[in-house]
Amino acid sequence: MKPDMTPREAFLAACRRQPVARKPSWLMRQAGRYMPEYQAVRGQVSFLDLCKSPELCRDVTMQPIEILGLDIGIIFSDILLPAEAMGQPLDFSERGPVLGNPVRDRAAIEALADFDAAVATPWPAESIRLTREVIGDHRALLGFCGAPFTLASYMVEGGGSRNYENIKRLMYGDPGAFELLLDRLTDNLHGYLRIQAEAGADALQIFDSWGGALATKDYARFVQPRMERLIAGLKRELDLPIISYVNGCSHLLELMADSGADVLAIDWKVEPAEAIRRVGDRCAIQGNMDPCALLASPEAAAAETRANLEAFGDFAGHIFNLGSGVLKWTPVACAQAVVDTVKDYRPRGA
Ligand code: CP3
Numbered sequence: 001m002k003p004d005m006t007p008r009e010a011f012l013a014a015c016r017r018q019p020v021a022r023k024p025s026w027l028m029r030q031a032g033r034y035m036p037e038y039q040a041v042r043g044q045v046s047f048l049d050l051c052k053s054p055e056l057c058r059d060v061t062m063q064p065i066e067i068l069g070l071d072i073g074i075i076f077s078d079i080l081l082p083a084e085a086m087g088q089p090l091d092f093s094e095r096g097p098v099l100g101n102p103v104r105d106r107a108a109i110e111a112l113a114d115f116d117a118a119v120a121t122p123w124p125a126e127s128i129r130l131t132r133e134v135i136g137d138h139r140a141l142l143g144f145c146g147a148p149f150t151l152a153s154y155m156v157e158g159g160g161s162r163n164y165e166n167i168k169r170l171m172y173g174d175p176g177a178f179e180l181l182l183d184r185l186t187d188n189l190h191g192y193l194r195i196q197a198e199a200g201a202d203a204l205q206i207f208d209s210w211g212g213a214l215a216t217k218d219y220a221r222f223v224q225p226r227m228e229r230l231i232a233g234l235k236r237e238l239d240l241p242i243i244s245y246v247n248g249c250s251h252l253l254e255l256m257a258d259s260g261a262d263v264l265a266i267d268w269k270v271e272p273a274e275a276i277r278r279v280g281d282r283c284a285i286q287g288n289m290d291p292c293a294l295l296a297s298p299e300a301a302a303a304e305t306r307a308n309l310e311a312f313g314d315f316a317g318h319i320f321n322l323g324s325g326v327l328k329w330t331p332v333a334c335a336q337a338v339v340d341t342v343k344d345y346r347p348r349g350a
Pocket residue numbers: 027028029030031032033042047074075076077078079080092095096097144160207209247324325328
């Protein structure tokens with residue numbers, strides 16, 4: 001281990017389960033509405049226009065880096081941009097995303113467009129290029145996309161959902177059409193991620209926020225093969241770590257590891273020791289503090305951070321994070337306490 005590793009080198013080493021002197025850490029949704037500086041930008045521009053303005057995406061990406069002192073950035077964007085590029089109207093209302101003309105049958109799935117990411121969705125890659133100029137070589141920068149299943153769910157439901165009725169009706173009623181939708185998303189997401197890597201991302205995270213709603217057998221049959229194909233396709237062209245996040249993943253860890261991801265990002269319901277025992281010999285693990293632990297007080301947030309770091313023990317492949325995104329009601333002082341606590345922490349034996 002090099003004691004003078006940069007945070008970027010430490011992050012890349014942890015992705016490969018190599019020892020580090022300092023725990024790499026970042027927070028899912030680290031840029032967002034809990035920060036007054038983000039609210040100030042949003043006061044001037046709609047969320048979708050923000051996602052399509054690379055200069056503003058750069059500035060918002062840098063807010064938690066500069067204000068909280070984080071060393072890993074995730075490019076500011078949204079997982080739903082590819083749905084719009086495939087032809088579905090996209091809007092963000094007060095109550096969350098709305099996708100027009102929900103895609104509910106084979107004809108609607110066949111009518112979707114394939115897109116060239118460099119032409120139809122150039123913003124995340126362009127934002128990465130601009131952010132790299134200011135974030136420097138010593139800090140890491142991540143690109144991302146939504147997983148095929150989570151995007152399919154939004155496109156079929158038309159927005160958020162409680163029981164995933166429509167996507168599951170399609171899965172059980174017309175599995176061939178469901179598979180076609182997943183395949184078309186998998187193919188299009190490949191180019192969407194590739195241009196982010198070519199623009200300078202150090203790693204790519206695939207967000208399957210809704211994947212945990214599936215039974216193990218259905219994840220194995222429908223989702224895992226597409227995740228494996230997406231990851232293998234990227235790995236053929238690019239040498240960078242891929243992080244697979246599934247919210248509600250405790251029944252799926254082995255299948256997630258089978259997909260070839262370097263890092264599994266896990267939610268807070270799984271005990272770290274159990275995740276390490278089940279998949280720690282194959283993957284690094286990112287997570288997994290409960291985002292609600294940032295709602296009480298800085299002291300409580302710091303105590304829970306220490307407990308989470310201890311729970312990962314001397315596992316070399318740990319990247320500290322939350323088990324889900326920062327909530328909009330999070331006091332900035334609590335996020336700061338988390339970041340400071342991880343920075344002060346020294347892995348045992350380091
Ligand atoms: O800092 C970061 O993590 C990078 C930016 C980022 C956003 N969305 C910004 C955002 C990332 C990585 C995402 C991913 C995303 N988007 C996911 C997967 C992660 C997860 O939380 O499970 C999902 C499911 C979406 C879809 C989406 N976009 C929803 C459900 C919402 C509304 C949620 C809410 O909190 O209201 C969005 C909008 C969105 N994406 C906001 C931000 C900062 C809030 C928009 C605003 O400013 O009003």
